[in-house]
Amino acid sequence: MKGEAVRGFPPLPAEEADLWSAKPGASRALYLVRTVVAAGLICAWGDDEDTAVMADSEGRVVVPVWPHPDFAIREFGPVTPDEKPIPADLDRFLEVWLPGLAEDGYGVAVFPVGARIAVTWTPAQFASKVRAERAKLR
Structure with a gap:
């Protein structure tokens, strides 16, 4: 699956994946927001029943998300x-996933690499970042 298109995602060159995986958290967070808005897709990890969760540095339960399945595979793989990887349409993520996460009291772990989360946002903060990026593109 690595390096192949996954349900709407174009292949991700290994050099690009290496570059962004090595960036500091703030850069990865910005890259994720810009990339998911441009593509209209986001990626989580899990199985047919559940989405993976992890704990952030403060012990909060968070759902990790990435801008491309290859980043998820690097973190949790092999497939x-x-x-x-669980690809999701960004609008569905905003309208269905985020309210469910908020109801459960979960946060969003943005682009973890080596279990280092770029940033933890509440579902409302995540939605706000996406709306702001979309507004820039209008």
Whole structure:
């Protein structure tokens, strides 16, 4: 699956993945917002029943998200029949996933690399960042 298109995602060159994985958290967060808005897609990790969760540095339960499945594979891979990247349409993520995360009291772990989360945002903060980026493009 690595390096192949995954349900709407174009292949991600390894050099680009290496470059962004090595960037500091603030740069990865900005890249994620810009990329998911441009593509209209976002990626989580899990199985057919559940989405993976992790704890941030303050012990909050968060759902990790990435701008491309290859980043998720780098973090949680390899892909198995039980676990894989979960691509999501960005609008569905905003309208369905985020309210569910808010209801559960979960945050959004933005672009973790080596278990280092770029930033943890509440669902409302994540939605606000996406809306602001979309407004810039109008």
